[in-house]
Amino acid sequence: MTFHLPSNKFIRVCTSSIVIAAALTAAGTAQAEETFKLGVVTFLSGPAAESFGVPAANAAKLMVEQFNKGNAPAPYNKPGFGGMKIEMVLVDENGGGIKQVQELRNLYQRENVDAVIGYISSGDCLAVAPVAEELKKFLNLFDCGSPRIFEESSFKYVFRSASHAAMDNVSLALYLKAHNVKVETMNLINQDYAWGQDSRSDFVASMGLLYPKANIGADLLPKFGAGQYGTEVSVLSGKPASITYSSLWGGDLQSFLLQGSARGLFKDTTLALSAADHVLPGLLNKVPDGTILGARGAYGILSAKSPLNDWFQAGYLSANKVLPVQASYRMTQGFMGVKLAVESAMAKNGGKKPTPEQIADAMRNSSFDSPGGKIAMSLSGGQQAVQGTAIGRTKYDAVAKVVRAVDVQTFSPECVNPPNNMKSIDWIKAGFPGAKCQ
Amino acid sequence: MRAKHSFLLALVATIGLLGVGLMLPAWLLFLVTLAAANGLAVLGIVVLTRGGGATFGQGMFFAFGAYAAAFTPSLLGINDALLRTLIGTLVAGFFGALIAPLLVRYRGIFFAMLTLALSMVLFGLLSKATSLGGSDGITVLTPTLLGKDISGNIEYALYSLTVAIAVLLGWSVSVYSQSAAGLMAIAVRANPLRVEYLGASARRSLGISFILCALLGGAGGAIVAQTLGHVEPNLTNWTTSGEFVFVAVLAGYKRLSAVFVASLLLEIVRSFSNLYFPHTWQLALGAFLLLVITFRPDGIGSFWPSPIKPKAKA
Numbered sequence: 146m147t148f149h150l151p152s153n154k155f156i157r158v159c160t161s162s163i164v165i166a167a168a169l170t171a172a173g174t175a176q177a178e179e180t181f182k183l184g185v186v187t188f189l190s191g192p193a194a195e196s197f198g199v200p201a202a203n204a205a206k207l208m209v210e211q212f213n214k215g216n217a218p219a220p221y222n223k224p225g226f227g228g229m230k231i232e233m234v235l236v237d238e239n240g241g242g243i244k245q246v247q248e249l250r251n252l253y254q255r256e257n258v259d260a261v262i263g264y265i266s267s268g269d270c271l272a273v274a275p276v277a278e279e280l281k282k283f284l285n286l287f288d289c290g291s292p293r294i295f296e297e298s299s300f301k302y303v304f305r306s307a308s309h310a311a312m313d314n315v316s317l318a319l320y321l322k323a324h325n326v327k328v329e330t331m332n333l334i335n336q337d338y339a340w341g342q343d344s345r346s347d348f349v350a351s352m353g354l355l356y357p358k359a360n361i362g363a364d365l366l367p368k369f370g371a372g373q374y375g376t377e378v379s380v381l382s383g384k385p386a387s388i389t390y391s392s393l394w395g396g397d398l399q400s401f402l403l404q405g406s407a408r409g410l411f412k413d414t415t416l417a418l419s420a421a422d423h424v425l426p427g428l429l430n431k432v433p434d435g436t437i438l439g440a441r442g443a444y445g446i447l448s449a450k451s452p453l454n455d456w457f458q459a460g461y462l463s464a465n466k467v468l469p470v471q472a473s474y475r476m477t478q479g480f481m482g483v484k485l486a487v488e489s490a491m492a493k494n495g496g497k498k499p500t501p502e503q504i505a506d507a508m509r510n511s512s513f514d515s516p517g518g519k520i521a522m523s524l525s526g527g528q529q530a531v532q533g534t535a536i537g538r539t540k541y542d543a544v545a546k547v548v549r550a551v552d553v554q555t556f557s558p559e560c561v562n563p564p565n566n567m568k569s570i571d572w573i574k575a576g577f578p579g580a581k582c583q
Numbered sequence: 584m585r586a587k588h589s590f591l592l593a594l595v596a597t598i599g600l601l602g603v604g605l606m607l608p609a610w611l612l613f614l615v616t617l618a619a620a621n622g623l624a625v626l627g628i629v630v631l632t633r634g635g636g637a638t639f640g641q642g643m644f645f646a647f648g649a650y651a652a653a654f655t656p657s658l659l660g661i662n663d664a665l666l667r668t669l670i671g672t673l674v675a676g677f678f679g680a681l682i683a684p685l686l687v688r689y690r691g692i693f694f695a696m697l698t699l700a701l702s703m704v705l706f707g708l709l710s711k712a713t714s715l716g717g718s719d720g721i722t723v724l725t726p727t728l729l730g731k732d733i734s735g736n737i738e739y740a741l742y743s744l745t746v747a748i749a750v751l752l753g754w755s756v757s758v759y760s761q762s763a764a765g766l767m768a769i770a771v772r773a774n775p776l777r778v779e780y781l782g783a784s785a786r787r788s789l790g791i792s793f794i795l796c797a798l799l800g801g802a803g804g805a806i807v808a809q810t811l812g813h814v815e816p817n818l819t820n821w822t823t824s825g826e827f828v829f830v831a832v833l834a835g836y837k838r839l840s841a842v843f844v845a846s847l848l849l850e851i852v853r854s855f856s857n858l859y860f861p862h863t864w865q866l867a868l869g870a871f872l873l874l875v876i877t878f879r880p881d882g883i884g885s886f887w888p889s890p891i892k893p894k895a896k897a
Contacts, residue, residue, distance in 0.1 A: 189861055189862050190862070190865065234858070235861045236857060236858065236861055237857060237861045237862070237864060241815065241817040242719075242720060242813055242815050242817065243807070243811055243813065243815065243817065243818070246811045246812065246813055247613070247614070247617065247811075247850075247854065248854070248857060250609075250610055250613055251610050251614075251854055251858070254608065254609045254610035254613070255608070255610040255611075256858070267719055268718060268719040268720060268815060271719050271720065271721075271722065271813070272720065272722075272811070272812075272813040272815065275722050275812050275813070276812060279725070279734070279737070279812070291719065293719070298722070337710070337718075338710065338717070338718035338719075339717050339718045339719040342713075342717070369718075
């Protein structure tokens with residue numbers, strides 16, 4: 146084996162692949178006039194797709210369609226983004242952070258998208274944020290929960306139009322206290338990766354303040370995507386507890402609820418789930434009545450009635466034959482925030498298509514209404530949103546064949562989010578200083 | 584003589600590729616850089632397979648190289664891309680040398696499964712280690728190159744570095760494979776017992792192949808970490824290792840340079856199928872791989888003429 150100069154045939158193979166690639170690029174960029182090209186990244190395959198990624202993609206499709214027609218209620222009634230037709234490039238988030246860095250670069254550098262809305266996994270968000278910053282391109286993270294993104298670095302072009310995860314566990318603990326749920330022992334089951342561990346520590350810290358005498362029974366960390374919870378159910382059954390806390394989500398949560406119900410695990414314990422609304426449409430009465438759950442925002446069955454919410458729910462229901470869940474809400478509010486930012490940037494620059502910098506300046510410290518309530522970009526120098534949330538108990542409606550929420554308590558943004566420039570875990574451990582709850 | 588000749592060819596190839604790079608758009612430079620870095624890890628697999636080993640754990644050395652390159656600036660204060668790549672390579676080589684004595688006692692599937700097991704142990708450790716970023720990984724500082732700030736033209740700078748390293752290492756491997764040690768590796772693969780009988784150590788030869796495999800994997804990982812700006816435990820997951828093995832199969836064992844072409848083709852197909860068939864890109868990728876295996880069982884390397892056989896004219 147020696148190292149030879151490539152033969153003619155090899156050169157031909159190489160050049161033709163480059164030519165094909167270039168032709169595909171040209172085809173992709175030919176119609177850049179008068180349109181706003183928007184990259185959208187969400188899980189379209191893998192375990193996070195069914196209950197999370199696809200509902201988000203469906204919401205994105207609905208927003209593109211409704212905005213382009215100019216059908217949305219005011220202030221979102223201008224067609225497209227400021228009159229420019231939205232052209233969506235949808236990309237699958239499956240495959241890990243390294244692949245996502247590649248794909249995000251491709252979106253910006255090859256497809257020449259004007260902005261990107263995306264990312265559910267915190268790992269992916271952490272991986273792609275520096276890329277957008279380095280390329281000086283606009284990126285709005287719509288879902289991922291990790292507070293690390295803005296607490297550990299500062300960005301100019303990267304935003305998150307939803308609250309980070311601290312809110313979910315603080316509000317859940319406050320709800321338990323406010324509704325006099327007796328907690329002597331608590332069992333914990335969370336996925337063994339950053340999201341599960343962070344949620345667990347936020348919840349345990351919050352409970353430590355509100356229920357200083359509560360003990361931890363079983364503390365389980367099954368691996369992400371485990372699918373089988375036979376052993377965990379046995380351990381949990383052997384340690385009776387007042388509540389069973391979990392931040393499981395997606396396929397993992399579905400499997401755990403199905404397998405636990407079948408073995409009667411939830412008869413003597415109250416389930417407290419931090420992010421569970423999205424599995425309800427699939428599981429229905431398999432979820433025990435009285436389960437206390439959150440949706441990482443006032444979303445879905447926990448959302449409050451408003452003209453914007455009614456419009457969104459009706460549109461989503463007629464397009465997809467199912468009610469929207471948290472991922473759909475967060476995608477929608479991501480679209481709304483970016484739409485207003487683009488339009489306010491255009492109002493300042495004389496109606497031209499805004500640069501990423503102009504969109505970022507308009508988005509920073511902005512606030513806007515969404516189907517899930519008011520969103521204020523007020524944390525981390527105006528790059529990170531806060532919003533209100535709600536927690537409720539489930540009740541299966543056998544006639545309508547849907548799960549409804551009862552005893553819903555809403556929390557204001559100032560009550561469950563840390564103040565500006567304070568790390569969430571420090572804020573929780575310090576006893577929520579500055580929190581304003583009604 | 585041969586080495587000198589092929590070195591000149593490698594030099595010409597490097598200059599040619601650097602020239603081509605000036606004309607490529609940024610996204611393609613980035614794609615080629617990653618493909619070449621992955622190609623280095625695959626080259627390691629080819630060297631090991633040629634010497635009688637098999638690995639499903641190349642991701643382990645890839646991750647050693649990547650994490651080493653990621654932590655060099657904070658631990659040693661070194662931020663130069665070339666030095667970080669060198670350190671990543673050496674760290675991976677060090678760990679390779681550490682476990683080589685254990686592995687060379689085994690052959691075939693046992694050898695491969697042990698490499699897989701070790702790489703998954705590392706995956707577990709990295710996922711748990713919050714100081715190393717846990718399962719979310721950590722951001723890697725943008726490197727400088729030869730003392731210069733490259734943040735304005737990072738794609739071309741890293742492309743040039745990667746092309747130079749890939750050609751240099753590719754050439755070194757080709758020289759090694761013609762050397763006495765390299766030819767003995769083939770003998771070990773064919774019949775280790777006979778090699779022992781002739782007075783050479785089969786275990787030692789396999790150990791050398793394994794350490795070379797580790798070094799090449801580390802070089803690839805170190806480049807990938809700096810190019811992407813992010814490292815995470817997935818680098819050492821079995822899926823990463825599996826992909827390297829797949830590219831090795833795709834490239835075939837006929838030509839060393841085929842690993843880089845196969846790696847590039849895979850990246851191009853993956854990237855475009857993800858864009859044009861976002862819901863079914865894995866299917867498109869699978870179909871492409873099946874086509875290659877069906878119609879080119881010897882791999883992509885069989886597309887261009889086979890190398891001159893050693894001593895063909897003697």
